[in-house]
Amino acid sequence: MALNASLAAFKTEFSDATKRNAQHARPSSNIPPRTTTPKPTPDVIAKRTHDAAFSQPTAGIPAAAAAQATRHSGAELMTQVYTAVKYLREKSPTPITFDNLISYLSLPLDAQKNIPLIRRALQDSREATHLSKAESGNGKESFKYRPLYPITNAEELKDYLGKLASQSAGGIPVKDLKDGWPDCVASLDALERDGFVMVLRWKKDGTPRTIYPDSPSYHILNPNTALPMKADADFEDMWRKIKLPGSELEIRNELEKAGLVPTSQVREVVKVGGKRKEKRRINRKNGKTTNAHMLGILKDYSKR
Incomplete structure (x- = not known):
């Protein structure tokens, strides 16, 4: 009975509490309807095609594509500079005006911005010489090709070899000489x-390999032709018969x-100064030590 x-x-108390809460609640018309924002569904990322991946970048491109466009522009600039240097080499040693050089490159409209960069690259290039x-x-402002050696004819070669002879005994490789003097x-x-000149030739076909400075004053001239005379056949035969040592042991x-x-012989190293002088030691154990110069001052206590 008590439980009932x-x-x-x-139940009575719960019913009264429900009525009180209903009286203090807002009218349903004043409560705005709750709206829920649907979550966006992830778009399906389409895989790029080959043409889209390697096409020319356009405005509004992302950072990665902008970096790719910069690299493409730099490679295009280097190609234009290489073409310009190649054209200067073909026309060497004639200078080419910068306007004619740009006209030869036939730059498209979107590459006209590279003209100042091309001028700067040619000025800094080792293969081009800028002329004001x-x-x-x-x-007019011009450029000309700068070869490995400033030699384009026989007279320039003799002058250059004359200066080279006073500085070193080295020669000039013919392949490097052809860079500015092809023929x-x-x-x-x-x-x-x-x-x-003295010419060192390839044994296979006899083509020049390296040239060294020479002078007609070092040769015996033929009185009839005023040309250097060659050595006698007997002298050349004797020179070829001289046998050189085949190894370092034979030379030694x-x-x-x-x-x-x-020079390969091992030399004995002699120390400077010889042996160290030993210090002399005096044995005073059994000797009598006296101060002869102070006999009149000191007293003798040796007997005590």
Whole structure:
């Protein structure tokens, strides 16, 4: 009975609380309807095609595509500079005005912005020499090809070799000489015949390999032709019969036979100053020590 009474009291109290809450609640018309924002569904990322991936970038492109466009522009600029240097080499040693050089490149409209960069690249290039309006001789800014050696004819070669002979005993590779003087072989043969150059040739085909400075004053001239005379056949035959040592051991033995000291011989190292002088030690254990110069001052206590 007590349990039923408690349940009835709880139901009555719950009913009264529900009525009170309903009276203080807002009218349903003043409550705005709750709206829910639907979550966006992820778009399906379409895979790029080959043409889209490697097409020319346009405005509004992302950072990665902008970097790709910069690299493409830099490669295009280097191609234009390479083409310009190649054209200067073909026209060497004639200077080419910068306007004619740009006209030869036939730059498209979107590449006109590269003109200042091309001028700067040619000025800094090792293969091009910039000529101002005063230096060009035509009153216009010009460029010309700069070869590995400033030699384009026989006279320039003789002058250059004359300066080279006073500085070193080195030679000039013919392949590097052809960089600024492509058709130099015929002139080299004539200079060798006149005694102005010494030519080292390839054994296979006899083409020039390296040239060294020479002078007609070093040769015996033929009185009839005024050209350097060649050595007699007997002298050349004797020169070729001279046998050179085939190894370092043979060279050393030949030097020792001639009473010469080879540079490869191990020399004995002699210490400067000799042996160290030992300090003399005096044994005073059994000796009598006296101060003869102070006999009249000190007293003798040796007997005590």
